[in-house]
Amino acid sequence: MATKKRERLEVIRDMLTIVKDNRKIKPTRLLYGSNLSPQMFKEYIDELVNKKLVKLEVDEKEKKFFSLTKKGHDFLQEYKLIENFVENFGL
Amino acid sequence: MGLYSLILENKWALEILYALAISLICAVIVFKIDRFYRLSTHQGIRYFRNAFFFYGIAFIARYVLGFFSDISNNYLYAIQIIFEYFLVMAGFFLFYSLIWKKIELPKEHYKSSLFNMRIAIFHLMAIVIAVFDSLWHTYDFMFFSQIIIFIYAAMIAYSNYRRNGKQRMFLKFYFIAMALILVAWLLNLSAALFFQWHPFILINIGIINVAFFILFLYGVLKVTR
Numbered sequence A: 001m002a003t004k005k006r007e008r009l010e011v012i013r014d015m016l017t018i019v020k021d022n023r024k025i026k027p028t029r030l031l032y033g034s035n036l037s038p039q040m041f042k043e044y045i046d047e048l049v050n051k052k053l054v055k056l057e058v059d060e061k062e063k064k065f066f067s068l069t070k071k072g073h074d075f076l077q078e079y080k081l082i083e084n085f086v087e088n089f090g091l
Numbered sequence B: 001m002g003l004y005s006l007i008l009e010n011k012w013a014l015e016i017l018y019a020l021a022i023s024l025i026c027a028v029i030v031f032k033i034d035r036f037y038r039l040s041t042h043q044g045i046r047y048f049r050n051a052f053f054f055y056g057i058a059f060i061a062r063y064v065l066g067f068f069s070d071i072s073n074n075y076l077y078a079i080q081i082i083f084e085y086f087l088v089m090a091g092f093f094l095f096y097s098l099i100w101k102k103i104e105l106p107k108e109h110y111k112s113s114l115f116n117m118r119i120a121i122f123h124l125m126a127i128v129i130a131v132f133d134s135l136w137h138t139y140d141f142m143f144f145s146q147i148i149i150f151i152y153a154a155m156i157a158y159s160n161y162r163r164n165g166k167q168r169m170f171l172k173f174y175f176i177a178m179a180l181i182l183v184a185w186l187l188n189l190s191a192a193l194f195f196q197w198h199p200f201i202l203i204n205i206g207i208i209n210v211a212f213f214i215l216f217l218y219g220v221l222k223v224t225r
Helices: A004-022 A027-034 A038-050 A070-088 B002-009 B011-040 B043-068 B073-103 B117-135 B140-164 B170-193 B199-224
Strands: A054-058 A064-068
Touching: A004 A027, A004 A038, A004 A054, A004 A064, A004 A070, A027 A038, A027 A064, A038 A054, A064 A070, A070 B011, A070 B043, A070 B170, A070 B199, B002 B011, B002 B199, B011 B043, B011 B199, B043 B073, B073 B117, B073 B140, B117 B140, B140 B170, B170 B199
Parallel strands: none
Antiparallel strands: A054 A064
């Protein structure tokens, strides 16, 4: 049975993977790719930015993009281990 | 009985060694897990990390600071209160790491996992338990509190093992660890109530405690490798 918090970790992994695959991605494209409601998307993306897993950039045409930080890369690399740890310890 | 005699003859040195070994194990666990928490900010990892942080402090307080307990009675009482407070808090954190998902709301997130509205209840209970034990010159309040929470923890661990044990190898060892620590607390209570702190029982409790911490160290090292 999947737990609520495990789903949360999975959503974060999925969003970071989309950002990583695109290198730079517009908020609307990330919203569609993440399969979340706009409200949920805002909560998650705020969390990712606050935790410095992604950063928000603005180009010369005032367009916004998200890109992955080093911490975001580290998270994706360690995700399997973290998931494994949470499940093995019943957390 | 040769081994037990040897242990009893070198009681003080072994107690220090025992405390340092357990504190070192706790430090390794906290260090390893903290990296995971910082990356994921997963609350369960956070409470699990806190449990071993408090266990580490408790053992240092009891056996390293307690080594100088000849100084005065007040010092001895202070050490007992500190030791019990940290040990009880560690038990609460370990138990809470198993149940937090059922208690905390999805959007609930506290900046500090050591001091927040929910954890304040544990602090209050731990302080009351430690102070009551100190006032009545007993350990019974701590023993009963830990026996109750580890009965629940063992039941949850067994349920987790039954549900996902085939996919997740450590769930079996997690349940064994919970059963071991429950046995250790029951032996502690028996030693206090019925056996006048018989050294033979205390040595076995120490061995069980070491097994408990080594099991968790093994699990953390294996899973985080």
